[in-house]
Amino acid sequence: MTYSEAIAYLYAQLPVFHRVGAKALKPGLDNILQLCAYLGNPHEKFRSIHVGGTNGKGSSSHLLAAVLQSAGFKTGLYTSPHLKNFTERIRIDGLPMPEAEVAAFVFQHRAFIEDLKPSFFEVTVGMAFDYFARQNVDMAVIEVGLGGRLDSTNIITPLVSLITNIGWDHSDILGDSLQKIAAEKAGIIKPGVPVVISEYDPETYPVFENRARACGSALLVGAERYAITDLGIDAEGRHFVLEPRLGGEGPLSLELLGTYQLKNVAGVATVLEVLATPNFGLDPVFAAEVKEKLADSVVRTGFAQVVKLTGLKGRWQILQRNPTVICDTGHNEPGIRSVFESLQTVSYRTLHLVIGFVKDKDLSHVLGLFPKDAQYYFCEPDIPRALDAQSLAEECKAYGLVGEVFRDVNQALKTALDRADPGDCILVTGSTYVVAELNQL
Structure with missing residues (x-):
């Protein structure tokens, strides 16, 4: 075997x-x-x-x-x-x-x-x-x-x-x-x-x-x-x-x-x-x-x-600079709170957020923590439990979070990189399984 x-x-x-x-x-x-x-x-x-x-x-x-x-x-x-x-x-x-x-x-x-x-x-x-x-x-x-x-x-x-x-x-x-x-x-x-x-x-x-x-x-x-x-x-x-x-x-x-x-x-x-x-x-x-x-x-x-x-990966990991790309597996309320506390220590012009979740996650405690002035890229992990990106985008609208829908995290990240200026920050977070599928990890 x-x-x-x-x-x-x-x-x-x-x-x-x-x-x-x-x-x-x-x-x-x-x-x-x-x-x-x-x-x-x-x-x-x-x-x-x-x-x-x-x-x-x-x-x-x-x-x-x-x-x-x-x-x-x-x-x-x-x-x-x-x-x-x-x-x-x-x-x-x-x-x-x-x-x-x-x-x-x-x-x-x-x-x-x-x-x-x-x-x-x-x-x-x-x-x-x-x-x-x-x-x-x-x-x-x-x-x-x-x-x-x-x-x-x-x-x-x-x-x-x-x-x-x-x-x-x-x-x-x-x-x-x-x-x-x-x-x-x-x-x-x-x-x-x-x-x-x-x-x-x-x-x-x-x-x-x-x-x-x-x-x-x-x-x-x-x-x-x-x-x-x-x-x-x-x-x-x-x-x-x-x-x-x-x-x-x-x-x-x-x-x-x-x-x-x-x-x-x-x-x-x-x-x-x-x-x-x-x-x-x-x-x-x-x-x-x-x-x-x-x-x-x-x-x-x-x-x-x-x-x-x-060999620890995925915890506030900086994947590149100019623009800064960070990934973090903060997948629940305390995790997301901690992610945005850390983000306050980062200087950037525009924030791009690539996010995805699983469908059995209670997002009522989470989505209100996300900033409304960021550019959003909604995606989904390639697992049966995934919350499809379109459904996520619709849930996020109620919290004033608006963006585009993508098939997977790498497609979403590529689009964010194409649009970001060198002084911007791209943060990939949400489900651990979204971060895990990053090609750059």
Whole structure:
């Protein structure tokens, strides 16, 4: 079986969330527990960090992995969805899982997969855990797929859990209030395992406080432990001061340019603090090893070279200059808010917005955030869940957003580039799957 045949088989045989939405979900953890039991419970054979939240969990996962691998730990990283290639989901020290390994896994376990009938995501999680165990990683950073309590990744018992923030997304699945959504995210908190919340929100914090208390778990808030002063961006990245100091004297640099990334830094810094402190219940020998390896230069390198080290794409990524073309996968209300906060730091004459969404996304919380004075190019991702561009254009009219309709994102971007002056800015955002189809990515 070739890699192409293996991926085609998985897409054909298994329900895939990015293609069909909620119908792909398999309620409960029974399938992933059965799959991992069949595989020899690989998730019990490596140390892990669990990362959930509405926005920022992917970036935070990559930041943690970048610092840990810079420290010399053999570091696994599991994230989803992928943008260009399936193997992006499963990395060790920044290198994607070899295509031959993917093909071998599917071929070897095909009969069991057909008998169990798991979801695409469940197979992917099992594949990642199996690969990390066989490769003897020192630590693996595991990003939650959706929610937390019933997410397939939630069978791990991590060293520490990180929850980035809570916002409106997947409310049809997770609940119709922020407290209900927070309760699902809080489901990754395990008994006795410390949990870090990147941001404080008085509306949702009591949910985490109650869950942590019930589990006997230490609860830390990154935004309360670390103060961050933004110094702006230049060709080297975004610069900031972190207090108390982590990474030594002087400003730090971040290869992720969005202003919203600084909120993620506070959570990541707190997780690193927990890992190096035996007071939080970690093995004192291991905590001492982490503390010794997390030298100032290591933290600086991880932050400053996160994209190079881990291959992260699509987060406030500048694709070209003159005109400036930026893409960002801000696909929900808090994500779009953060995108436009970052846009305030960019100088431009005219703003061109290339946008597309999936049809099961509640846009009532989103479209009112878009500026009315931009030139719009409506498009759609090439997936069954896509909201067709004409329907998007009609929805946007009610919010005073007017533009043209295009078949796909590359056609829309080409037209924007043809019309833009060198001093303009073109922003491609909306669905992750729209950004993923950019040829320039």
